[in-house]
Amino acid sequence: MPKSDLEQIFSAGGLLAERLPNYELRPEQLCMSRKVQDILNESGILLVEAGTGTGKTLAYLIPAILSRRKLVVSTGTKNLQEQLFFKDIPFLKKCLNLNFSVCYMKGRSNYLCLRRFYEYLKQPLLSERREVRYLELIKHWGTNTKSGDRAQLDELPDKCATWHNVCSKSEHCIGQKCGYFEDCFITKMRQDAARADLIIVNHHLFFADMAVRGQCGG
Numbered sequence: 001m002p003k004s005d006l007e008q009i010f011s012a013g014g015l016l017a018e019r020l021p022n023y024e025l026r027p028e029q030l031c032m033s034r035k036v037q038d039i040l041n042e043s044g045i046l047l048v049e050a051g052t053g054t055g056k057t058l059a060y061l062i063p064a065i066l067s068r069r070k071l072v073v074s075t076g077t078k079n080l081q082e083q084l085f086f087k088d089i090p091f092l093k094k095c096l097n098l099n100f101s102v103c104y105m106k107g108r109s110n111y112l113c114l115r116r117f118y119e120y121l122k123q124p125l126l127s128e129r130r131e132v133r134y135l136e137l138i139k140h141w142g143t144n145t146k147s148g149d150r151a152q153l154d155e156l157p158d159k160c161a162t163w164h165n166v167c168s169k170s171e172h173c174i175g176q177k178c179g180y181f182e183d184c185f186i187t188k189m190r191q192d193a194a195r196a197d198l199i200i201v202n203h204h205l206f207f208a209d210m211a212v213r214g215q216c217g218g
């Protein structure tokens with residue numbers, strides 16, 4: 001990809017200017033984007049420090065998408081992860097008019113474990129009165145959800161004992177021996193990630209995965 005394509009996108013009359021009101025060319029942003037593109041074309045490590053307002057997210061996302069390589073983007077916070085997935089990437093899909101697939105990966109405890117869920121429903125043990133309401137919510141949602149992602153349950157508090165009993169945990173997972181393995185939300189998330197061009201994770205998940213692979217020698 002010639003650098004002139006980045007200039008066309010970032011220039012004052014370019015693709016970003018067409019879609020972003022009050023857009024201004026920021027030389028630091030274009031400079032960072034060129035550096036990211038170079039490192040993607042070659043190989044190695046690039047460390048970039050750029051001030052607030054540089055537009056770092058677009059500066060790395062645009063060359064990443066243009067590279068047409070399979071890439072993992074790891075963010076420092078879950079909020080930034082959400083911003084990329086729900087805002088910046090949909091914007092760039094339209095702006096660059098490129099078709100590419102994206103997978104948003106969260107830690108496994110964000111997902112329902114179907115095996116634990118159906119086991120728990122047989123004999124729920126509720127520690128507090130309010131958990132009765134949470135159990136009803138999870139029960140109704142859990143039998144219908146397509147993603148198994150607890151973010152769909154707005155009403156569920158962060159600390160919810162019932163969720164703790166039905167979410168996916170590596171120490172409770174029996175992998176391929178599980179009768180729900182094919183329908184499992186973790187299995188599906190991994191299959192989506194294997195197919196995706198761009199995978200959005202956070203540092204916590206990324207480094208936890210590296211640690212597990214390190215222990216397994218994988």
Ligand code: SF4
Pocket residue numbers: 112113114115116168169172173174175176178179180181184185186187
């Ligand atoms: S494969 Fe693991 S996470 Fe998935 S439903 Fe079975 S036990 Fe739960």
